[in-house]
Amino acid sequence: MSSKTCKECVYFISHDSYNYMGFCKKKEKMSLSEHECPEVKEIKFKDVEEALEERGWVYCETCKKPIYDVEELKKHTEGKIVWEFYPDDVAAEDSPAGD
Amino acid sequence: MSREELLFIIGGEQGAGLETTAQILTYALTSKGYGSIADRQYHSNIKGKHSYVHSKISTKTYPRSLTYPIQLLGCMDAETLFTHYENVEEGGYVVYDVSIEDTNIDDIPSISHELKSTYKKNDIGSEIIELVHYLEKEKDIVTIPLDFQAFLEELQENFxxxxxxxxxxxxSILIGAVSGLIGLDEKSLDVAVERKFKEKEKIADQNKFFVELISNKIKDDLGSPLELKKSELNEEKRLLVSGNDAVGMGKITGGISFQSYYPITPAADESFFLEEHGEEKNIVVIQTEDEIAAINSAIGSSLTGARSATATSGPGYSLMVEGIGWAGINEVPVVVTYYQRGGPSTGMPTRGGQSDLFSALYGSHGEISKIVICSGDHEESFQDAVEAFNFAEEYQVPVIHMLDKFLANSVVNMKSPDLSEVEIRRGDIGGSKDYKRFADGPVSKRAFLGQEVMWYTGSEHDEDGNVSENPGTRVKMQDKRMKKLELAYEEIPDEKQFKYFGPDNPDFILVGWGSVKGVCLDAIEEMDGAYLHIRMFSPFPADSVKDILSKCETCIAVEHTHSPLIKRSVSMNTGITIENEIVKYTGRPMFLMKVKKAIKDILDGDKRKVIEHGP
Known part of the structure; x- marks a missing residue:
């Protein structure tokens, strides 16, 4: 059995407010970042580079900073890099009108 | 030992469950018969920044104001603890997620530089765990770290x-923790969760399971150290409503047929309420392309005989003033519900203020008669929403009904209105042979579009409505329109124009309007003072206000502005100068302990006290 957890997996999208939970794109269901899963596909630097090239940005969840180029990305090798967020459907109900 | 009241704050990222937490807790507590007030403080960025709900629960009274310190702080994130820890009472309780313990204040981009700087001066340490140790050792605060993720795993095992x-x-984790600490029973929580998730049985079951799991764990580990006594309040029927809801209910009760709006904080929630609840009453609610269209469509609707209103706040009102002038010269009974927020310009859209009184009174060119009424609490908001239509139609003038953000967004358990006391007064309506829309007066018989031949124009006009610049016609028509305010002043009962609270010979009189009513009433209850609450500014109850204020040496204006408008309004109308003032213009509400301290300072010789407390 794999000891890898969801937070290390390329299929796991962190919740935009609570990064200990998220959404598994492969199983299409909610999961937790520390959940152990045999199907974890580890995030490789290449995956991040591809995301950066495709989107023009990625985000270092550890440093809370957006990253826009590969040079900057290399400074965040210890950080958790993400490029998708998972806002739940009920977020709007919890957001008061604020314009 | 059980408590008679409890003050608590729940905080977290905006849009991340805080509203749900507050709604369920407040409903559960009020369903137990407790009195409550909950103020919602949120940021204008919609999602992500820090928000919180500040609540007071009482077993003996229906609270009218908030104060500090709090006994309980529930943190959905690290920013909540860094922001509010200083407001927790010694010996109080802090609940937080264990996963935030290594969060460093410097790593939270949404915390302002000012807050970071202030925090660091206290030399506590930059990480949450250091703050937790400080609170435990220096403030005797009980900190309760909960493993949110472990709870979620347990939930996942079951559902x-x-x-x-x-x-x-x-x-649900925070709801469970707070309800465990205050000893809320399972039944009240179940009712509140089911209400929130009505028609979503599966979600309701999951959340009920989760709330109870955590509540029981807290009870097992700590007991219920903040347990509330049984409520001593009467079992009279109370409604859990915001100020927006109260106005919406008042408008429906008052027979509204048409509401237009362009979304703006803090007014939009009222229109959403009407959209949700007005359909079965055939109420038309239209979101227009801007506020100019909103006022003009409400005017058009009113001309057909429909009770019509719009709702907005300061920036929207700025766009409406030309339309309001048109309504003034054409004697159109239209209601504008005006929710003040922190201006000028965009200002602080989701924060409070009372700086728009003169905008409502004078914000239109030319002289027109308009009635300006101001609500001080939720019950008045309901009553005034009904009366605004009555005044508009009886005197055929625009009516500006003013509220402010604190009133709009605070949730209280309001006494259920006695509908048998509600009057619908439509004024003098109907057509006639040789009908002239603007004949006689000051209030003419009003026929609706389609009933009789009539003309409306933005220009001066004669009795038929035909354009006229004849000097005599001008004087006649202007006199007719302006005389309406004299009539309204004579006919509208005193209690709808002002209200005096307190003894005959008080040490001081607080003079205020709008949402300061609650905190002023609470302040005078504990001091030998009085409160003069002004509900109507046009027409202004000049004789009565003059009579009351001239008998007391120490009068104190209380207002959410830099330079109190009520002082100038009283001076203009009565010639009396109010020499003392308590003001707050941070956008946050006035808290009781600060108002009482400011009153004491003024009685000791200060003239102006500026309050700033509140994150």
Whole structure:
């Protein structure tokens, strides 16, 4: 059995407010970042580079900073890099009108 | 020992479950018969920045104001603890997620530089765990670290979690923790959760399970150290409403047929309420392309005989003033519900203020008669929403009904209105042979579009409505229109124009309007003072106000402005100068302990006290 957890997996999208939970794109269901899963596909630097090239940005969840180029990305090798967020459907109900 | 009252704050990222937490807790507590007030403080960025709900629960009274310190702080994130820890009472309780313990204040981009700087001066340490140790050792505060993720895992073992409802589960962790600490029973919680998730049985079951799991764990580990006594309040029927809801209910009760609006904080929630509840009453609610269209469509609707209103705040009102002038010269009974917020310009859209009184009174060119009424609490908001239509139609003038953000967004358990006391007065309506829309007066018989031949124009006009610049016609028509305010002043009962609270010979009189009513009433209850609450500024109850204020040496204006408008309004109308003032213009509400301290300072010789407390 794999000891890898969801937070290390390329299929796991962190919740935009609570990064200990998220959404598994492969199983299409909610999961937790520390959940152990045999199907974890580890995030490789290449995956991040591809995301950066495709989107023009990625985000270092550890440093809370957006990253826009590969040079900057290399400074965040210890950080958790993400490029998708998972806002739940009920977020709007919890957001008061604020314009 | 059980408590008679409890003050608490729940805080977290905006849009991440805080509203749900507060709604369920407040409903559960009020369903137990407790009195409550909850103020919602949120940021204008919609999602992500720090928000919180500040609540007071009482077993003996229906609270009218908030104060500090709090006894309980529930943190959905690290920013909440860094922001509010200083407001927790010694010996109080702090609940937080264990996963935030290594969060460093410097790593939270949404915390302002000012707050970071202030925090660091206290030399506590930059990480949450250091702050937790400080609170335990220096403030004797009981900190309760909960492993949110472990709870979620336990929930996941019992249910398949719904990905669309993720933040709901985090809400339930805090609801469970708080309800455990205050000893809320399972039944009250179940009712509140079911109410929130009506028609979503599966989600309701998951959350009920989760709330009870955590509540029981807290009770097992700590007992219920903040347990509330049984409520001593009467079992009279109370409604849990915001100020927006109260106005919406008042408008429906008052027979509204048409409401237009352009979304703006803090007014939009009222229109959403009407959209949700007005359909079965055939109420038309239209979101227009801007506020100019909103006022003009409400005017058009009113001309057909429909009770019509619009709702906005300061920036929207600025766009409406030309339309209001048109309504003035054409004697159109239209209601504008004006929710003040922190201006000028965009200002602080989701924060409070009372700086728009003169905008409502004078914000239109030319002289027109308009009635300006101001609500001080939720019950007045309901009553005034009904009366605004009555005044508008009886005197055929625009009516500006003013509220402010604190009133709009605070949730209280309001006494259920006695509908047998509600009057619908439509004024003099109907057509006639040789009908002239603007004949006689000051209030003419009003026929609706389609009933009789009539003309409306933005220009001066004669009795038929035909354009006229004849000097005699001008004087006649202007006199007719302006005389309406004299009539309204004579006919509208005193209690709808002002209200005096307190003894005959007080040490001081607080003079205020709008949402300061609650905190002023609470302040005088504990001091030998009085409160003069002004509900109507046009026409202004000049004789009565003059009579009351001239008998007391120490009069104190209380207002959410830099330079109190009520002082100038009283001076203009009565010639009396109010020499003392308590003001707050941070956008946050006035808190009781600060108002009482400011009154004491003024009685000791200060003239002006500026209050700033509140994150």
């Amino acid at each position: 398949e979690l719904s990905s669309s409802q993720a933040s709901r589960y985090v809400s």
